[in-house]
Amino acid sequence: MTKFPVIDGHIDTATKILKQNRAFSERSKIGHCDYPRMREGNVQAALFAIYPVVTIDHLIKGLDLWFKMVTDPNNHLLQVKNINDFSKLKDSMQIGAILHFEGAGGIDDDFNLLRIGYHLGLRCISLTWANTNKFGTGARFIKHQKKSGLTDNGRELIFEAQSLGITIDVSHLNDPSFWDLHEIAKKPIIATHSNARSLTNHPRNLTDNQIKAIQEKKGTIGINFSTAFLNAENPGKQDPNLGFDVIKDQMDYLINLTDINTVAIGSDYDGTSVPDSLKDCSTFPAFWEYLLEHGYSEQDINKISHENLLRVFKKTWK
Ligand SMILES: [Zn+2]
Numbered sequence: 001m002t003k004f005p006v007i008d009g010h011i012d013t014a015t016k017i018l019k020q021n022r023a024f025s026e027r028s029k030i031g032h033c034d035y036p037r038m039r040e041g042n043v044q045a046a047l048f049a050i051y052p053v054v055t056i057d058h059l060i061k062g063l064d065l066w067f068k069m070v071t072d073p074n075n076h077l078l079q080v081k082n083i084n085d086f087s088k089l090k091d092s093m094q095i096g097a098i099l100h101f102e103g104a105g106g107i108d109d110d111f112n113l114l115r116i117g118y119h120l121g122l123r124c125i126s127l128t129w130a131n132t133n134k135f136g137t138g139a140r141f142i143k144h145q146k147k148s149g150l151t152d153n154g155r156e157l158i159f160e161a162q163s164l165g166i167t168i169d170v171s172h173l174n175d176p177s178f179w180d181l182h183e184i185a186k187k188p189i190i191a192t193h194s195n196a197r198s199l200t201n202h203p204r205n206l207t208d209n210q211i212k213a214i215q216e217k218k219g220t221i222g223i224n225f226s227t228a229f230l231n232a233e234n235p236g237k238q239d240p241n242l243g244f245d246v247i248k249d250q251m252d253y254l255i256n257l258t259d260i261n262t263v264a265i266g267s268d269y270d271g272t273s274v275p276d277s278l279k280d281c282s283t284f285p286a287f288w289e290y291l292l293e294h295g296y297s298e299q300d301i302n303k304i305s306h307e308n309l310l311r312v313f314k315k316t317w318k
Helices: 013-019 035-040 056-071 083-089 112-120 152-164 175-184 208-216 244-257 281-293 298-316
Strands: 006-011 043-050 077-079 095-102 122-126 167-169 220-223 263-265
Touching: 006 220, 006 263, 006 281, 006 298, 013 043, 013 056, 035 043, 035 095, 035 281, 043 056, 043 083, 056 077, 056 095, 056 112, 077 083, 083 095, 083 298, 095 112, 112 122, 112 152, 152 167, 152 175, 167 298, 175 208, 208 220, 208 244, 220 244, 220 298, 244 263, 244 281, 263 298, 281 298
Parallel strands: 006 043, 043 095, 077 095, 095 122, 122 167, 220 263
Antiparallel strands: none
16 A cells, blocks of 8 residues: 655644543554554654643643653654754654644743744644634634634734744634734745535635635645534534545545645544544555545645645745
């Protein structure tokens, strides 16, 4: 089976292993990612999110947990802080871990913690999770959507983060916050884990205009494997029986609307319920095989599996 290298735009494994009381170094029957299964799926690196960051307490406890996991020699992880670090991962036994705050809650108005975060290796940040904070408004998973967008603090945070070399993630923002951000972002933006709303009408997914706006900024969109965000008939409802075709539908749609450079992977493994067909990260090779059988070229798959995200990191990191 063809093993394309994967850079996954979003996994919640750093938080999940503690909750599930399992070791990252050992193959588990539960959860979606651990070292043996990531090797099997040829996952070379991932944005390991600290999730969710709503308060400073989440930030401090999340960082402690994150560094415990990443520095444990049994876990064979290498923290990726620079583009050159990706080349160290080729033909290596190590997997790259990129520090991502899923939410900027807890970051102070003077951005001291943002700059400290940068020095600790923070390379991607979302302004909000599903909540509203002093920077902006997140998309609720269900029901009422607030109409507010970015605050002045939020606009300053975008400027500061992009100047430092931190990639901005728009995945959890509500629509007004997305457009406020789009207006001021000077570098490519990514939706680390979101799908197309035209196919699955859910507020966590992106409208056609948002998808085109991300393309226009030369950003990319990580397809989310959450059955709730893939389920076209019952958006928001879990359905473990969805097949590879549903993920491919999302990819086809994004590519038709934009181009092959605007699609990546943001599995949301260890943060959501996924289809049985993609039950954990060891299933990536079978999915790539399916794409090869359905008209995708090796060049296309390389772009989707890792090159598109890498391109955005090159443009947004220092
Ligand atoms: Zn998320």
